[in-house]
Amino acid sequence: MDTRLQHLRNLFQEQSLDAALITSVPNIFYLTGYAGFLIEEREAYLFITKTDAYLFTNALYLDEVKQSVRHVTIREINRYQPITKSLEELISKHALKKIGIEDHNLTAAEYKSLSSLPLTIEALNLINLRVRKTPDEIEAIATACAIGDKAFEHIITQIKPGVTEKEVAYGLDLFMKHQLADSSFRSIVAFGKNSALPHHVSNNDRLLPNTCILMDFGVKANNYCSDMSRTVFVGKASDADKKVYETVLEAQKKAITYIEKALAANQEISGAAPDAIAREHIEQQGFPTYPHGLGHGIGIEIHESPRLSPPSQSVLTNGMVFSIEPGIYLVNKMGVRIEDLFAIQENKLVRLTNASSQLIEV
């Protein structure tokens, strides 16, 4: 944890910052190791100067945090001692002139309140703070992936005409809960033409024979996420369905092969290049291109750096973990997405999800 704080402090120099105010729950967890704060509410602030670090939280968390976070000074905030007052005192004590904020997390109200203090506030670019994972972090993601693989194996035994999308989605969640793990996001289960909607909310539609099922789900275990998508067919897949499926699978393979070859040749790999390769293959086969990026980084959050997409500025290097998930969506007909997670370790692309991606007819 101390190394992580130091890594953050190294970013101060470039912007001549005296301190940073960290507000996002994932970054607070990454820097303190405490995972108990709610995403929906503002329950803590982490304030890091060049020499010290303070975690501010309310009375509900105080004793628990004191027991588990040892390398940071814990301070209470309450209605008599709000965060602005605490920061004002530290700013005066340490003679701080310029602080960095997470401008995509700090709220407008908090920003306005901070603006009343005698200091300069600047956005701190933390997009790459967590982008290179340690072997321990990659192992945690791999553990989540392994539970996801088993959840998939389990759920295909449960898929029968008459079942609803919601029942299948909850079936995935139940499997994870039985492993004392959680879903990393609301499991997407889409039957037939619903599979053409990339972020479909599972409903009470019943499964009909001879249709497809798109499942996109992830596991959260030990605070790290997995993510995978599979599309399976109930009854016999038609030749047209097979063409769609094989095109998506081949697009994924082409992107994987590109990255593998570039790594072996020590070439720089932009996040845009594999996306372009997968997209081109799908278009060449006469299908519409997917309305999302080819992939995203993953870790403490389900969507992180790097990005594999047309406008991506990412460069894919060692320690990064990301999805490769091309898709074809034929509105009012059907959709196919195949998503796997990969890590780059020692200049090799390592597959973390291992469930079969061959066309499955159940």
Next chain:
Amino acid sequence: MDTRLQHLRNLFQEQSLDAALITSVPNIFYLTGYAGFLIEEREAYLFITKTDAYLFTNALYLDEVKQSVRHVTIREINRYQPITKSLEELISKHALKKIGIEDHNLTAAEYKSLSSLPLTIEALNLINLRVRKTPDEIEAIATACAIGDKAFEHIITQIKPGVTEKEVAYGLDLFMKHQLADSSFRSIVAFGKNSALPHHVSNNDRLLPNTCILMDFGVKANNYCSDMSRTVFVGKASDADKKVYETVLEAQKKAITYIEKALAANQEISGAAPDAIAREHIEQQGFPTYPHGLGHGIGIEIHESPRLSPPSQSVLTNGMVFSIEPGIYLVNKMGVRIEDLFAIQENKLVRLTNASSQLIEV
């Protein structure tokens, strides 16, 4: 939904607003009926003028939202047409001069970006937008509460020495998932001295004989939340434990009776008054006061208006749904919290959670 939009527009007058930019996922759900957006990411903006309403979202959601939201114009945002550009066009088209924002939700980056547009931006106070529930909403919360009651009945059959906090927490979650419902927040299960930490994160501690278990959990069903806490004893509760338990239960009863009587007498009930009554009883019995409010409103979110706490400005009236949850926390020893949900309907206090709150020894 149209009534809800109109209700929001009624707030424009007071601040001479021409429009409002709604960004929080719960408010977007409340005003559009679409529940698919993620809390963790900015996937949609709802822009409401005096005559029109526009929902902006990305390509991933576009077709799904078009199918389910009919009373609002759906527009795509993407890297060529970001939200600021779309708003700029609407501001010019409708000659808008002043817009309201959710300043506790809009980010600093978004705020700065909006500030470049030729208009005045003001915080819109939406704290009471959802505070008075319709009978349908109260019924949805009651449904979630009924699942919670059953989850509690189920879990006390699973509590045996040797089980871990995590296993009990997942046992609650599993029960909910079997009912095709979700937990409304991370279930809190705290054994022994962990129960003195109000927001304890359940761990692998094993249950010992002759200890207490504090469980605080909620259900989310049909997008509405429940919330309840129970403290049970494994083996025989000591006389000291019984005194703590009965004091908390009596504090809750006193707060309930106060509200019931005030409703019957048509007196105004502040959110601070029942809190003071419960707190006073606990202090009179020689115990420390709880480090949280007596209660909170609940609905689409787990914590909403009104607040039952010392600084509360709320007035409790018809249509409100809230928790009453006094507690006693004896650090390094044990803690007890008893939490139930209530609605005010037709000037009566209606209990929504119905699991027994008598002292249970398992």
